[in-house]
Amino acid sequence: MKKERIQAIFNRIAPVYDRMNDQFSWGQHRIWKKMAIAWSQAQPGQTGLDLCCGSGDLALLLAQRLGREGQVFAVDFSCDQLAHAQRREKPFTFPLAAINWVEADALHLPFADQTFDCATMGYGLRNVIDIPSSLEELHRVLKPGATAAILDMNRPNDPWLRRFQQWYLDSLVVPTAERLGFKEEYAYINPSLDQFPSGCQQVALARAAGFRRASHYPIAGGMMGVLVVTKTVNTQQ
Numbered sequence: 001m002k003k004e005r006i007q008a009i010f011n012r013i014a015p016v017y018d019r020m021n022d023q024f025s026w027g028q029h030r031i032w033k034k035m036a037i038a039w040s041q042a043q044p045g046q047t048g049l050d051l052c053c054g055s056g057d058l059a060l061l062l063a064q065r066l067g068r069e070g071q072v073f074a075v076d077f078s079c080d081q082l083a084h085a086q087r088r089e090k091p092f093t094f095p096l097a098a099i100n101w102v103e104a105d106a107l108h109l110p111f112a113d114q115t116f117d118c119a120t121m122g123y124g125l126r127n128v129i130d131i132p133s134s135l136e137e138l139h140r141v142l143k144p145g146a147t148a149a150i151l152d153m154n155r156p157n158d159p160w161l162r163r164f165q166q167w168y169l170d171s172l173v174v175p176t177a178e179r180l181g182f183k184e185e186y187a188y189i190n191p192s193l194d195q196f197p198s199g200c201q202q203v204a205l206a207r208a209a210g211f212r213r214a215s216h217y218p219i220a221g222g223m224m225g226v227l228v229v230t231k232t233v234n235t236q237q
């Protein structure tokens with residue numbers, strides 16, 4: 001799928017994206033995102049990156065974790081998702097790290113090598129048009145020793161759960177989205193899952209991108225998963 005088509009999908013659904021995620025996942029996506037933040041090993045005061053930030057869920061959680069002394073760079077190439085994210089940021093009262101909202105392509109990040117202490121990527125890896133390049137770019141901008149947590153949907157290994165996931169998406173998610181005029185955008189999810197590398201394949205891709213430490217943790221029965229990668233301190237890299 002071309003970059004422009006992906007951009008158009010997420011620009012179009014920006015007004016309903018958060019509400020639909022809450023509705024379709026019964027609010028569970030917020031738990032899955034908090035798990036990704038924990039796996040990122042982000043610490044107060046650090047400089048963090050949230051790739052494919054969309055409406056800002058993970059960027060805001062990362063900003064809470066990094067605190068007043070930290071800072072977040074939240075990157076997305078959808079101007080409408082970023083606009084929505086910046087409007088949401090205002091009501092937060094507890095001490096947040098400063099969030100820098102950056103409209104850019106995850107495949108060509110406008111940051112120097114070894115910039116970030118930690119990173120998150122929520123439901124982005126499956127949507128970039130070049131997964132190996134995205135992982136290589138992530139590796140480039142992380143500091144040695146930094147960890148990234150990459151949350152996404154996955155096909156479960158269990159055949160019954162696979163069938164449930166396909167049925168849920170085709171028979172509940174898409175018809176509901178269709179009633180709001182977003183059939184095409186949500187009908188994209190199931191085929192995108194068919195193309196998405198399995199957890200083991202994601203680990204292999206991460207290793208090929210230079211991450212010497214990579215693990216994949218299935219969650220929600222394997223319908224979701226978190227790829228956790230760490231850039232080793234090896235001076236040869």
Ligand SMILES: C/C(=C\Cc1cc(O)c2ccccc2c1O)CCC[C@H](C)CCC[C@H](C)CCCC(C)C
Pocket residue numbers: 009013017020021024025026028029123126127165168169173185186188189223
């Ligand atoms: C937050 C979630 C998905 C984000 C998301 C990712 C995409 O790639 C999209 C592509 C096109 C349109 C929208 C999105 C998008 O919103 C995960 C939750 C939302 C999912 C749409 C629903 C997935 C439901 C699970 C398959 C089953 C959940 C079972 C339930 C907890 C009982």
Ligand SMILES: C[S@@+](CC[C@H](N)C(=O)[O-])C[C@H]1O[C@@H](n2cnc3c(N)ncnc32)[C@H](O)[C@@H]1O
Pocket residue numbers: 006007010011051052053054055056057058075076077078081104105106107121122123124127128129
């Ligand atoms: C499913 S949304 C995820 C949003 C948010 N991370 C979350 O957890 O809800 C995927 C986001 O990735 C963005 N995206 C896809 N490919 C991208 C790329 N190459 N560069 C930057 N953003 C990209 C889309 O614009 C969209 O906002």
